Amino acid sequence: MTPSLNPLQQAQQAAIAAARAARAQYRAGKVAPTAGVAPGMTQANMIALPRDWAYDFLLYAQRNPKACPVLDVSDAGSPRTVLAPDADLRTDIPLYRVWRDGKLAEEVADATALWEEHGDLVTFLIGCSFTFETPLQEAGIEIRHIADGSNVPMYRSNKACRPAGRFQGEMVVSMRPIPAHRVADAATISGRYPSVHGAPVHVGDPAALGIADIGRPDFGDAVRIEPGEIPVFWACGVTPQAAVMASGVPFAVTHAPGHMFITDVADSTYHV
Template sequence: MQANALQQARAAAVAAAHQARAAYRAGSVRPTAGVAPGMTQANMIALPRDWAWDFLLYAQRNPKPCPVLDVIEAGAHQTLLADGADIRTDIPLYRVWRNGRLAEEVQDATALWAEHPDLVTFLIGCSFTFETPLQEAGIEVRHIADGCNVPMYRTNRQCRPAGRLHGEMVVSMRPIPAHRVADAVSISARFPSVHGAPVHVGDPAALGIADLARPDFGDPVRIEPGEIPVFWACGVTPQAAVMASGVPFAVTHAPGYMFITDVPDSSYHV
């Protein structure tokens, strides 16, 4: 009976992931934190083939912000991580980048793949993946509790360059009660493929963050007395590289609007 209950829970989680992707494909737009709990979420960046080597090398050199979960080869739209998914339609919101600048946001990227048929797509681990384990340990994830997007910030930490790519690291922030910071570190550390342990605890100024109330991406969140801001490397870092490096063309997810896979977060637990 217990095995059966576990199988049912697993099937329900996969079904929730399928339903979420179908809803986004049909036009629903919302941040994905808290959606399909227990399933791995991913950042996405698609680049013309000519930029693929530079990017894969950039990711290898910066594994904390850019842990690669899968690479979809030029012109393809499927990934082993999500059965039946189409990377052009199944993310709630896309960003289109031209010459290093945000050109527009779209809900369907099919026309962009038609415009650039040689796009190579990279799926990158997302810290939303370990939010379920954090919550299971009784640690409130503020942006989920408050129903908004996670706050993300550009930092003064430069990534190690690769080829034509350079840029700063982007971080996500979660306020954690002081007596739970160690638990949040320990839990997230066991998920190195989805950013792992925090890169910084407390003192935003040391990261070059002037005002936590004004994130560069996503929404600000409440910080209660006794809570410490904890910063994790963030998969929006590739978008910072697109901007800093003047990449001619790229398609990414919009920060906080992730690709939801069929892979249980436990698959990335070490």
């Protein structure tokens, strides 16, 4: 902390330092979900695809902006992003998933070998609903999975995304239980962040989204739903992984759900 910084600047510097420290830990091999880490700093979903698949995916994202809001796209072959200039996209995510022919092949903590296998990977960083969790908490709304130290529950829904080229698939949603009298606040606050999924896509009945058992998420962990709480669903940045599966994409690297890329960009940047 330089003494000449004012308190706000000190807080901003500390937040960026926390983001850098977290990335350094992941780079050194730590594997853990990132919910609640480096509060106030934007976390991002990641998918890297060979250059030949990049246009179809970017178009898929454009056509499904609630699920796939693109925050940055790397140049082909580059592990760099403007969202965190000193980061390395091959090592700074806690856990990666490797996809071959649309199937999950393995999970790795270091993806360097995969960038060597494919020299022209284009990396997409996609907004994450974690960004509006800090303002929700500041408004006094408990985020259950943070309170319980678990990963956010995510579900494959029955809502089809609009196809693009060789990409198709359904929307994946994240769920947070919200007290009935705070649902409107949660919708309003998250709606101010359209580039990180924005307002909920569904409130209430999981069956209407094709979710048979709210207690058994497809990704992440189940969370308690207390009496008086309503399950609220947001479009989720794991949607590209569902598309990789549904489309039989030959090769992709993604983050593991809940294990995000932590950027140097403040959440407030995405507030409108």
